[in-house]
Amino acid sequence: MGDCKPLGFLIGLPFALVALVLSLVGAVVWVIGTVLSCLCPCCICFAGLANFAVSLVKLPIKVMKWFIDLIPC
Template sequence: MGDCRPFGFLIGLPFAFIALLLSLVGAVIWLLGSVLSCLCPCCICCAGLANIAMDLVKLPITILRWFIDQIPC
């Protein structure tokens, strides 16, 4: 089956759900940071905040991949 590890996927689902909630918060922060950095380009901190928010948006996929990689077979 290749890289299919259903046990790791099932173990990671609750954590991915929590990360999904955090990613929604990250999406809102990203939108606000993007708008602020467009309105005032001198606000470098808003661009950094938007980059951190993008990491929050990618968090559920990262968590699921980590759990799947931890299960050997």
Template sequence: MGDCRPLGFLIGLPFAFLALILSVVGAIVWILGTVLSCLCPCCICCAGLANLAVGLVKMPIKVMRWFIEQIPC
């Protein structure tokens, strides 16, 4: 990663903000999925829901890295 891509960070900020909102939603879904899978371990869909929520939580970092990589030096 070069240090010559400050514009990628600035351009990606609005999209990272939207991804941050989605990550908060993902955290809530993750908590609910974890509670549901503890209450009823036979529900395999709750584990899949929790995995999807973890992906949403990681989204802001993925979005920022993608935008930074798109800006040429």
């Protein structure tokens, strides 16, 4: 089977679903931050907000990889 760890996937699935909801919130925040940074490019905080939102969007993948790597076999 190699690197297949189905138990880690099953254990991490509920947490990944919560992270998916957070990533949807992050997508909305990213759109708002991008629009605001285009309207007022002098405000650097909106760019930081958009970068934070992008990390929220990537959160479900990170959570699943973390749980799968946590299971030894």
